[in-house]
Amino acid sequence: MDIRLEAIGHDYGRTEVLRDITLDIPSGRIVCLVGPSGCGKSTLLRLIGGLERPARGRVLMLGEPPADCLNPLTFVFQDFALLPWRTVRGNVALVLEDHRLPPGRMEAVISDVLARTRLSDFAGALPRQLSGGMKQRVAIARALAVNPAVMLMDEPLSALDAQTRELLMDDLVALWTRTPFTAVYVTHNLAEAVRLGHRVAVLSRRPGRIREVVEIDRPLGERGYADADLERIQKHLWGLMRDEARAADEELVDG
Amino acid sequence: MSSLTRRGTLGLIGAAAAGLAAPALAARRRVVVGAMNLTSHAGSFIALERGYFADAGLDAELKFFQAAQPMAVAIASRDADFGVTAISGGLLSLAQKGAVKVIGGALSEEKGIDGQKILASDAAFKAGLTSPAGLDGKRFGITTAGSSFHYMGARIAAAHGGRPEFVPLQKVGAVIGALKSGQIDAWSIVPHIAKPLAASGAVHIIGNVADYLPGYQVTTVFTSAANAGGDRGLVEAFLQAFSRGVADYNAAMVDRSAGEAAMQAVVDIIHKYVYADQPREKAAVSIINGSMRLNEGAAINLASVRDQLEWFQSEGLVDAGITLETFLDTSYVKVIGA
Amino acid sequence: MADTAAGMAAAVEVPFRGGGFAPRPKRWVGPATFLALIALAEWGTWAGWISPLTLPRPSAVVETLIALARSGLMFDHLLPSLTRLAVGAALGVGAGIAVGVLIGLFSHLRAALVPLVAALFPIPKIALLPLFVIWFGIDEGSKYALIAFGTFTPTVVATFGAVDNVDRSLIRMGQSFGLSWWSIVRKIVLPGAMPGILSGLRISLAIAIILLVAAEMLGARYGIGAYILEAGALYDLERLFAGVVILSLLGVLTSAAIGALERRLLGWRG
Structure with missing residues (x-):
């Protein structure tokens, strides 16, 4: 299933935060959204995920989601958003419980995603017992489960x-x-973007517009720690962002 | 001329006599007299208003209480010197602790004089509670366990071999409300409260307390044990003034021997303290309706007091070790019914 | 050189400034204070410089309690009181949590009910007792109603405050996974609000015990509150204090029960 953004615009009160965003997110690809803080990239993600309604334009889903997909558009949050009163297993189970899966199916899914995120040994642990990295792996396992x-x-x-x-x-x-998955990956960290993105969309400062979309052809598995090509792309991205970031930094918060 | 002189001389002699009767006229003793806004406290009201306390060398101040219990405690704590209240478990208990002493009688039942009434709620009345003979198992309102209501209800019902269920409601107002709404079946109360209630039709008078407890010593005069034992002059002065107020009250309101004008004068005095929120004409009816005998000379009915003590003890409400001497000092007033 | 000497001369140890403001548990101090006060009262009443009118002798209070327990009257008084507490508090707390959650979830209800609750909260519930007697009867109904009403308002306030404090990002997470409204309420809002609800429960139950005495003012022959009121009317200080001791113990026990409930339900807080 592909996602297409058609001329998305959005406002908060009288402040325009996004302007005329048109972007394709092809199936099986990771598209990174980068931009200076306050450029509206997280807002754009919430618009894609249906947690907010765009003021202008529309978000389209093209094609059918996979047959056993329980939640086509699934978030992974910065603050993990784990229920502190549920164990690792319980946090994953939470998103499956409403779906009336056949007997045994839920347990199988949970075991599978915990194995894929190397959390099988911590199924009974509570979030407060986990490190930050493990918490985010639980959140990813939960996302994979649906x-x-x-x-x-x-x-x-x-x-x-x-x-x-x-x-x-x-x-x-x-x-x-x-298992290649489709993702929209919001970050302000360019190293992450060039490491994980098949396509990197650079947003301008507020109101956010797409400055440039950079394609990175090198397969994810072959991107090393100090890759010269990637360094070059990252420099290019930073060149695009630097002035925007500086200008954004000097804006008054309420301005 | 000579007659004028004679009158002047008589006046001088009279003043001198009053001075002799009242110790320490020059420096009047301050006393705090506990009172409630009830006609049964008329003795104190009249004594104050007509200057009988002043005549007796007392600079009296009335201190008002909403219930008998706090008045007794105030006297125990020496915040008040004299009070008038019903004999209750609390009073006996305070006497046992050496705090208060009963020194005379005040309100009493007397056959032939309209006294306290036995009331039934409308619902209970319609269901057949038309005489005190039917009180067995009925819900009888009381303020608290060990109150005079408790004693009356138990004694009246027992006269017919009955035992009511007593419902404590803390305050007279709450008992009235419960009786009107039929939450309780029966109660007994002084006539100036009973009659208007019965007139409203919400309750019915089904008997007289005096028929069951003739000579019932309803309220007594009491003071702190320290006053009773160690300050005879003060107690005698108080009782003297109080008795003059009582005599005025009985003559004007109970025996009606003093004439219409005296009665209206006493009503005026009482109206300052009782039903003060009602117009004079309306209050006067209640005040006149509620007239009950106050013991002449603050005499006390020993037989009744003994019966009350025995009942409180038999119910386990007060210590069995209390004797009449524990709470009663009969050296000040005449004892009747002994 | 002089350098060193000067350095030595000027050497001053850094003064410690970090103490205090950190309460540490001192296990024995609490009970010792209690015991000391009781011993003082015992001595005073025994020696006579505390009059029997001021304070009952502690040992006499203990004797009264023992006699009360032996005669079986303790049970006769405790059972109706505990029933009134349990029924009244269950009604009040249950309704309070339900209304509090609804206020927390629905803006219209919040707008309608928050001023109403604010108006009800400061009413001295004891003042309404005669009204309750008319509405619910002088028997158990009015007693349940008084305790229920008294526990209702603090529970509502604690609950909607707790619901307001539930991490919004958790609710958004639930929505992003397509959880049903009911699942979000049951699995995210309620457990998230539980710490606040339980600390509200502590206050509500203390209020329930206070109101027990008031509830038993009208028409109760048995019950700890009725027992205390009767002892007060008879000026029987031993029984008065015996009743007060029972109420205090009841308070300590409910507090301990809520503590146990917190350990069980909020174990995840660590």
Whole structure:
């Protein structure tokens, strides 16, 4: 299933936050949205996921989601959004319980996604017992459990330290390589964007418009830590963003 | 001329006599007299208004209470010196603790004089509670366990071999409300409250307390044990003034021997304290309706007091070790019914 | 050199400024304070410098309690009181949680009910007792109603406050996974509000115990409150204090029960 954004515009009160965004998110690809803070990239993600209604334009789903997909558009949040009173298993079970799965199916799905995110040994642990990286892996396992058509990832690594971030990026790459998934990945971190994105859309400062869409052809599995080509792309992206970021930084919050 | 002189001389002698009767005229003793807004406290009201306390050398101040219980406690704590209240378990208990002493009688039932009434709620009345003989098992309103209502209800019902269920409601107002709405079946109360209630049709008078408890010593005069035992002059002065108020009241309101004008004068005094929120004409009816004998000379009916003590003890409401001497000092007033 | 000497001369240890403001558990102090006060009262009443009118002798209170337990009267008084507490508080707390959650979830209900609750909260419930007697009868009905009403308003306020404080990102997560409204309420809102609801419950149940005495003012022959009121009317200080001790114990026990409930339901907080 593909996603198409058609001339999306959005306002908060009298402030225009997004203007004329048109973008394709092809199936099986990771599309990164980067831009200076306050450019409306998280807002755009919520519009795609149906948590907010766009003021102008529309978000289209093209084609059918996979047959066993329980929740076509599935979020992974920056703050993990785990229920602190449920165990790892319970947090994954939460999103399956409403779907009246055949007997045994739920347990099988949970075991599968916990295995894929290397959490099988922690199924009975509570969120407060987990490190930040493990919490985000639980959130990813929960997202995988509903077999989404598109994953909407809102700065999923921003709350983590640098080392954990590296490890989790490896995990995401491994997951995608085994079973390619479609994702919109919002980040302000360009290193993440060039590491995980098949396509990187750079947004301008508010009101957010698409400055440029950069395609990265190199397969995810082959992108190393200090790859010269990727460095070059990252520099190019930074060149696009720098002035916008500086200008955005100097705006008054309410201005 | 000579007659004038004689009158002047008589006046001088009279003043001197009053001075002799009242110790320490020069420096009047301050006393706080506990009272409630009921006609049964008329003795204190009249004594104050007509200057009988002042005549007796007392600078009296009335302190009002909403219930008998806090008045007794105030006297125990020396916040008040004298009070008039019904004999209750609480009063006996305070006396046992050495705090208060009963020194005389006040309100009493007397056959032939309209006294306290036994009331039935409209619902209970219609269901057949038309005489105190039917009180067995009925819900009888009381303020608290060990109150005079408790004693009356038990004694009246027992006269017919009955035992009501007593419902404590803390305040007279709450009992009235419960009786009107039929939450309780029966109650007994002084006539100036009973008659208007019966007139409204919400309750019915089914008997007189005096028929069951003739000579019932309803309220008594009491003071702190320290006053009773150690300050005879003060207690005697108080009782003297109080008795003059009582005598005026009985003459004007109960025996009606003083004439219409005296009665209206006493009503005026009482109206300052009882039903003060009602117009004079309306209040006067209730005040006149509610006239009950106050013991002349604050005499006390020993037989009745003994019966009350025995009943409180038999119900386990007060300590079995209390004797009449524990709470009664009969050295001040005449004892009747002994 | 002079350098060193000067350095030595000027060396002053950094003063410690970080103490205090950190309460530490002192297990024995609480009970010791209790015991000391009781011992003082015992001595005073025994020696006579506390009059029997002021304070009953503690040992006499204990004797009264023992006699009360032996005679079986303790049970006769406790059973109706506990029933009134249980029924009244269950009604009030149950309705309070339901209304509080509804206020927390629906803006129209919030607009309609919050001012109403604010108006009801400061009413001294005892003042309404005669009215309740007319509405619900002088028997158990009015007693249940008084306790229920008294626990209802604090529970509503605690509950909608707790619902307001539920992490919105968790609710948005539930919506993003397509959870039904009922599932979000049951699995996210209610457990998330539970800490606030339980601390509200602590206050509500303390109020319920306070109101027990008021509830038993009208028409109760048995019950701890009725027992205390009767003892007060008879100026029987031993029984008065015996009743008060029972109420205090009841308070300690409910508080402990809520503590146990918190450990069970809120174990996830660690």
